[in-house]
Every structure is written in C-alpha cells, then in structure tokens.
Amino acid sequence: MTTPLAAAARSGARRGVFEFQQSFTTATDIFALIFPNVILLTVMIFMRDSTVGATGFSLGTMSLSSVVGMSVAFNGMMTVMQHLAVEREDGTLLRAKAIPNGMFGYLVGKIVLIAGLTVVTLLMILVPGMLLFDGLALDTAGAWLTLVWVLVLGLVATMPIGAILGSMFENPRTSGLMMLPVMGLVAVSGIFTPLSEAPQWMQLVGQVFPIYWLGLGMRSAMLPDGLEVVEIGGSWRHWETVGVLGLWAVIGLVVAPAVLRRMARRESGAAVAERREKALQRVT
Amino acid sequence: MGDDLVLDIRDLRMRYGTNDVLKGVTFQARKGEVLALLGPNGAGKTTTIEILEGFRMRSAGEVSVLGEDPAHVDERWRARLGVVLQSWRDHGKWRVRDLLGHVATYYEPYRRPWDTDELISVVGLTEHAGKRVRQLSGGQRRRLDVAIGIVGRPDLLFLDEPTVGFDPAARRDFHDLVHRLADDDETTILLTTHDLAEAEKLADRILILAGGAVIADGSADQLSLQMATETEVKWTLHGQRYVHSTREATKFVHDLFKQHGDDIGDLEVRGGSLEDTYMAMVVAFESGQYGSDQRELVEVTR
Numbered sequence: 368m369t370t371p372l373a374a375a376a377r378s379g380a381r382r383g384v385f386e387f388q389q390s391f392t393t394a395t396d397i398f399a400l401i402f403p404n405v406i407l408l409t410v411m412i413f414m415r416d417s418t419v420g421a422t423g424f425s426l427g428t429m430s431l432s433s434v435v436g437m438s439v440a441f442n443g444m445m446t447v448m449q450h451l452a453v454e455r456e457d458g459t460l461l462r463a464k465a466i467p468n469g470m471f472g473y474l475v476g477k478i479v480l481i482a483g484l485t486v487v488t489l490l491m492i493l494v495p496g497m498l499l500f501d502g503l504a505l506d507t508a509g510a511w512l513t514l515v516w517v518l519v520l521g522l523v524a525t526m527p528i529g530a531i532l533g534s535m536f537e538n539p540r541t542s543g544l545m546m547l548p549v550m551g552l553v554a555v556s557g558i559f560t561p562l563s564e565a566p567q568w569m570q571l572v573g574q575v576f577p578i579y580w581l582g583l584g585m586r587s588a589m590l591p592d593g594l595e596v597v598e599i600g601g602s603w604r605h606w607e608t609v610g611v612l613g614l615w616a617v618i619g620l621v622v623a624p625a626v627l628r629r630m631a632r633r634e635s636g637a638a639v640a641e642r643r644e645k646a647l648q649r650v651t
Numbered sequence: 652m653g654d655d656l657v658l659d660i661r662d663l664r665m666r667y668g669t670n671d672v673l674k675g676v677t678f679q680a681r682k683g684e685v686l687a688l689l690g691p692n693g694a695g696k697t698t699t700i701e702i703l704e705g706f707r708m709r710s711a712g713e714v715s716v717l718g719e720d721p722a723h724v725d726e727r728w729r730a731r732l733g734v735v736l737q738s739w740r741d742h743g744k745w746r747v748r749d750l751l752g753h754v755a756t757y758y759e760p761y762r763r764p765w766d767t768d769e770l771i772s773v774v775g776l777t778e779h780a781g782k783r784v785r786q787l788s789g790g791q792r793r794r795l796d797v798a799i800g801i802v803g804r805p806d807l808l809f810l811d812e813p814t815v816g817f818d819p820a821a822r823r824d825f826h827d828l829v830h831r832l833a834d835d836d837e838t839t840i841l842l843t844t845h846d847l848a849e850a851e852k853l854a855d856r857i858l859i860l861a862g863g864a865v866i867a868d869g870s871a872d873q874l875s876l877q878m879a880t881e882t883e884v885k886w887t888l889h890g891q892r893y894v895h896s897t898r899e900a901t902k903f904v905h906d907l908f909k910q911h912g913d914d915i916g917d918l919e920v921r922g923g924s925l926e927d928t929y930m931a932m933v934v935a936f937e938s939g940q941y942g943s944d945q946r947e948l949v950e951v952t953r
Contacts (some may be wrong), residue, residue: 371726371760378756385753389744459741462799464706466757467730635706636736636811637697643739 375468376475383479390484400484404491407434412499419561420597424590426560428502432589433558435492436581439518442485443525444532445549450477451533452542456646458639460631470631482522489518504591517584517608524577524612527619534630537642540649558582561597570599577615580608655681656715657807657839658703663712665698665863672698674863675712680856682806683837685829687844687854691933694860696843700809703841704734717807730761733805733838735813738796743785747776750784751798758803765802774798775824789816797825801832808832810842814849822849829853847926859929861936871925878931880923887916 369377390396411434415427454460463469497503504510536542555569556562556578562570573579587595587603595603658680665673673695680686688696701707702714705721705728714720719728742750748767755764765773771780774794779787787795793816800808810829814822826849832838844850850857851871859867859874867874882900886893888911897903900920907915923931 369760374760375757378753381756382753385745385749393744454741457741457743458736458739461736462738462741465704465729465732465734465736465800466754467726467761467803468757472757635701637701639739640737 371468372471375472378468379472379475380479382472382476383483386476386480387483390480400487401491404438404488408492408495408499411496414559415500419594420564422594422597424594425500425502428496428500429561429586429590429594430559431492431496431500431503432586433582435489435514435589436517436521436583436585437553437556437558437578438488438492439485439521439585440525440578440581441549442481442488443522444529445545446484447477447481447526447529448533448536448542448545449539450481451530452536452539455533455537455630455634456539456639456642458643461634461636461639464631464634470627474627478526481526485518485522502591503589505589510588513588513605514585517581517588520609520612520616521577521581521584524615524619525581527623528577528615530623531619531626534626538645552576552578555579556582563597563599574599574611577612580611584608584612657682657684657717658686658841659713659715660699660703661713663699663702663714664710665695665702665707666710672863673709673712676860676863676865678858678865678868680839680841682839683833684856685833685840685842685854687842687850687857688860689844689847689850689857689929690860695863696860697811699860700811700841700843704732704809705729727761730758730803731806733800733803733808735796735800735808735810737811737815738792740785743783745784746781747771747784747787747795748780750795751802754799755802762804765804767802770798770802773828775821790818790821793817794821794825797828801838804836805838807839808841810840812843812845814844814846826852847924847929851925857925859932861933866936867932871928874932875923875925875928878923878928878935880927880931882923883919883921885917885919885921888914892917 390400411427411430413427414430415425417426418424419426419429451460460470460473463473466472493505497505505514532545533542536545552573555565555573556576557565557573558578562573562579565573583598583604586598587605587608595601598604656679658678660679661677663673663676664671676695676699678686688699690696698707702709703716703721705716705724708722714722717728717731721728745753748771751770752767755767758764768777768780771777774797776791776794776798779791784792784795793813797810797813800810814825817825829840829842830853833840840853842850842853854871856868856870857874858865867877869877881896881898884895884897884900884903884907886907895903900922904918904920
C-alpha cells in the first residue's frame with residue numbers, strides 16, 4: 368500500500384492535468400492564454416527593424432527572448448497569486464482542507480498546472496517567434512538546455528512569491544492591484560531595452576528581482592554568442608543568475624509554507640460565506 | 652457507552668475579543684445517532700460545528716471527536732470525517748464525475764471510498780454526471796456537496812443546512828439517504844437546519860442552541876413535553892365551525908362532550924409542533940425565563 372502522502376501527490380498531479388485540460392476547453396481561459404501573447408508579439412514585430420546599440424542586432428528579436436523570461440515570471444508570480452486569491456474566495460481551498468491531505472494535493476496540482484501553462488505560453492511566443500524573427504540561435508542542444516534550466520529555476524524562484532502574495536489578498540480584485548508594481552518592475556528589468564543603457568539606480572533595483580535574471584537567462588539561451596556585450600558587465604553572468612534566482616527560491620520555499628499554513632488554518636465555512644456575501648454585494 | 656461515544660463535548664467555550672459566542676456547550680453523541688442542531692442565527696451553531704471539524708480553535712472546554720481532540724489531529728482522523736460544505740462556485744470547470752472520482756482518490760490509502768457512479772446515482776445526479784459543475788442548478792450543486800462529503804464513507808458526518816434549495820422530491824431522497832447512512836453504515840450525523848419539520852423527521856435527538864449554550868437536548872417528543880405548548884382543538888356544532896387553543900386539551904375535549912354530547916362533529920386535536928416548542932423555548936430563553944434550571948430538567952427526563 369502506498370503512503371497517503373504519495374497517493375495525495377499522485378492525486379494532486381492528476382488534478383493539475385485535469386485543470387490543464389480544462390484550460391483548453393474553456394473559452395475565457397483560452398482567450399486569457401492567447402490575448403497577452405498576441406499583443407506582445409505585435410509590439411515586438413514593430414520593434415524588429417530597430418537595432419541594439421552598435422551591434423546592428425534586431426531589438427525585436429532580443430526583446431522576444433526577454434519576453435520569454437518575463438512570461439515565466441508572470442506565470443510563476445501573477446498567475447499563482449490570482450489562482451490562490453480566487454480559489455480562496457470561492458471555497459476551493461476550504462474543500463481541499465476538508466479532504467485528507469487535500470491541501471498538499473491542491474498545491475501539487477497547482478504546480479503541475481502552472482508549469483504546464485508556462486510551457487504553453489513559451490511555445491506560443493517561441494513558435495511564431497522563430498518563424499517571424501531573424502537571428503534566434505536556438506539551434507544547439509546547449510541552448511535548449513540553458514532554456515530549460517532557466518525555466519525550471521525561474522518557476523521555483525517565482526511560484527513561492529506568487530503563493531505568498533496570493534495568501535495576502537482575500538479579495539481577488541484587490542490582488543489585481545499587484546499588477547501595477549509588477550509592471551513597474553518590468554520597466555526596470557531590461558525587458559524591452561538593455562538594462563546596461565539605463566541609469567545606475569534602475570540597474571540596481573532591476574537586478575534585485577527575478578524578472579531581470581529570467582530575461583537575461585533566456586537571452587543567453589536564445590541569442591547568438593557575442594550579444595552579451597550589451598549586457599551589464601559584458602557577460603551572460605550565468606553564475607549570478609543561478610545565485611539570485613536560487614536565493615529567491617530558498618527564501619520563497621522557507622517563507623511560503625508558513626504563510627500557506629497560516630492561510631489554510633484560517634479557512635472555514637464562515638470565512639468563505641463572509642467573502643461570498645461581500646462578493647454578492649459587489650455584483651449588485 | 653465508552654467506545655460508542657463519537658462526540659463528547661464538555662463546557663465548550665469560544666470568545667472573540669470580549670464577545671462570548673459559546674458559553675459552555677455540553678453534549679454527547681453515540682455511534683449511528685443523528686443529531687440536529689437548531690437555534691436562531693448567531694446562536695453559535697456554525698462556530699460549534701467548525702470547532703468540531705477542526706477548522707477553528709476553541710477558547711476553552713474539552714472536546715473529543717472520534718476519540719481525538721480536533722485541535723490536534725492528523726489526516727487519518729480527517730479521513731474518517733465527512734464535511735458537507737455550503738458551496739458557492741468552486742470547481743466550476745470540473746465535470747461532476749471527474750470531481751467526485753478525484754476526491755475519492757484521497758481516501759483510498761485510508762479506506763474504500765464509494766464507487767463514483769454508484770454515489771452519483773445515490774444522490775440522483777446520474778443524468779448530470781457529465782456536466783460541468785457550474786452548469787448545475789442550486790439544488791443539484793447541493794447534492795454534489797453531499798456526495799463530496801460522504802464519498803470517503805465517513806464515520807462522522809457534518810451537514811450544515813443540507814437541504815437549502817431542494818425541491819420536495821429531492822428533500823425526500825435526501826432524507827432517505829440520511830436514514831440509510833445512519834442505519835446501514837452506522838454513520839453519526841450532526842446537522843444544522845432551519846427546517847424544523849426536517850429536524851423532527853431526521854434526528855434522533857434535537858439540540859437547541861441559544862445564547863451560546865444548549866438550552867434543550869432530547870427527542871422531539873421529549874422537548875414538546877418539556878415545553879407545554881398550546882393544543883389546537885377544532886370541531887363543528889350545529890353546522891358551525893369552532894377553534895379553540897388550550898394547554899389542557901384532554902380536559903377541554905372531555906368537557907366539550909359532556910356539554911354537547913353527540914352534537915359534536917369533525918373533531919380535530921392538533922398538538923403543538925416542534926416549531927411551536929422551538930419558538931416557545933427560544934422566546935422564553937430570550938426573555939430570560941429559561942435558564943440553567945430548565946436545562947437540568949431536560950437532562951433528567953432523557
């Protein structure tokens with residue numbers, strides 16, 4: 368007989384797969400998956416003919432690689448946060464709590480779902496990107512390997528942040544406000560222009576957060592050798608990337624379980640009923 | 652007794668800040684018993700249930716649920732418990748059969764859960780099994796809530812307002828299900844409801860919670876004996892209908908016949924319903940006439 372926790376992990380994985388499939392049979396989910404990426408691609412198509420500094424390399428192609436990194440951060444932080452806030456309000460979490468090992472299964476399912484959605488997002492940018500943009504250098508096994516480790520480390524670094532943020536907001540609509548500071552972070556993370564050209568303070572702020580490092584990591588995977596000259600320090604800085612993302616992962620994995628446990632402990636029928644009342648008042 | 656005691660709650664207290672929500676709740680339940688918890692809104696029903704479910708920490712008192720303290724329990728204990736939640740819109744994208752089958756897998760390491768299709772048919776959702784949860788009507792959703800609550804074949808089941816939104820047929824099916832769980836599977840059931848006829852039909856024992864304490868504990872009959880309520884007597888005399896309310900129906904009817912003999916027709920004597928008893932108790936309690944002495948009295952007659 369398998370241990371209950373192993374069984375719950377399996378149930379959770381199946382839960383993630385179910386929800387992943389549901390994302391492709393629900394119109395609003397499909398729209399939410401496609402729409403932002405179409406906008407990003409359109410913006411970058413207009414940037415194709417601009418060049419980066421003295422390299423003569425297409426700014427559009429470079430941004431495309433950065434956007435792949437940014438998408439990982441968005442899925443890890445914002446999507447996880449939104450899911451937690453919404454599913455706390457609607458009682459999904461309470462239901463998980465009422466089932467043996469349900470919370471554990473819920474989290475495993477969420478990780479599987481978000482990882483799956485992130486891969487889909489990446490493909491939605493990468494596949495049209497490879498057809499529409501010149502200069503991508505994803506033609507070696509090494510390049511793909513870099514892409515994969517940046518992706519995995521990026522998810523491990525950002526998902527706990529998303530979980531912590533999601534635990535803080537009782538109301539999914541308030542959690543939407545988090546979009547503003549995150550957009551601000553994107554602006555100082557060198558996604559659409561190289562950060563090396565930005566003022567010193569912006570460079571300092573940007574390098575604290577995972578978005579910059581995810582962008583850098585993805586550029587190092589997808590762009591040809593030689594383009595690192597426009598990066599800070601003239602290098603892809605892989606060790607620093609592993610260091611900063613790793614640090615975020617460790618902090619997140621230490622803090623998130625405690626925050627999630629505290630949030631789970633507070634879930635009760637009365638708490639969900641109260642949120643339902645509030646939500647219904649908002650609607651009417 | 653002893654091992655048979657599924658719920659043993661003594662002097663349970665709950666305080667939020669300076670507000671005492673529960674002021675010493677005491678009651679027990681044995682294996683296979685069906686208990687209905689009644690009381691006005693704000694009496695502490697939900698708080699009590701949530702403490703027993705292990706969802707809320709108590710301020711004081713001794714609580715034993717399935718032999719353990721719900722403040723310190725593990726998932727093995729959780730697997731013996733069924734909780735029927737008041738759902739709203741969670742799992743809207745899931746199909747009914749997928750969701751039930753999924754929930755069942757969490758119980759598998761501990762006990763044999765219900766077969767998904769059998770359970771779906773027991774709660775009357777067979778023709779909706781392939782539907783997404785958000786396409787269900789309120790009553791159908793409620794049945795799904797019940798199914799999720801019992802899928803792990805719990806030893807103890809908590810039902811918070813289980814039949815809200817049920818049509819009469821669904822309600823009767825649900826009552827049959829509760830009887831089946833209690834009689835065949837010896838499931839102990841604690842339910843809250845505002846429907847007093849339902850409480851009377853389902854429960855072996857009724858607890859009335861008011862002002863944060865149990866003010867009555869007994870079967871519907873015992874409670875109505877406790878609280879003398881007025882009996883309604885109807886009759887016809889020379890083609891005319893009469894109605895009279897009295898606390899001494901037997902004597903009144905006797906006097907009626909003594910006075911009019913065979914002229915009395917269509918006699919109806921209707922004793923106070925549980926609703927009358929309940930209202931009388933709550934009103935008496937709220938006006939302060941119904942205190943701890945009365946509680947002792949109920950205990951004695953049990």
